[in-house]
Amino acid sequence: MAWRLIDNSRPTMVWLRNHGIRFIPMFGRQSFMVDGKHHFYGGVNIEAVGGGSGLVEAEIRGAADWCEIRYDTAATRLIQDKNKKSRAWKFRVQMALRR
Structure with missing residues (x-):
């Protein structure tokens, strides 16, 4: 799984960028200056605009056009075709009671 x-x-x-996720260099936490040039370390040199929360917000905005987002919902089964491509999901939904 790690190799995949x-x-x-x-x-x-590339797919994320093509779907509107923007990335910027990680100048703050993952770089240092040497002779006026930024050097990145740790194998990480870019991040989504807004960090992790920015990535999630951008994904939600992008997904809202073609899917329904359900919170407090557990996926109970992933259904795949013969080529191991995901085609559908089954969910267990907990509905909140409104008073």
Whole structure:
């Protein structure tokens, strides 16, 4: 599973960018200046605009056009086709009672 994540990291970043997620260099936490140039360390040199919360907000904005977001909902099963492509999900929904 780790190798799948590693092997697909660049295509995933391209896909995210093509779907409106913006990225910027991590000048604050992951770089230092040497002779007027930024040097990045730790293998991480970009982040989503707004950090983790910015990434989630952008994903929610993008997904709102084509899916319904349900909070407090557990996925109970992932249904795949013969090529192991995800096609559908089953959910257990907890409905909040309104008073």
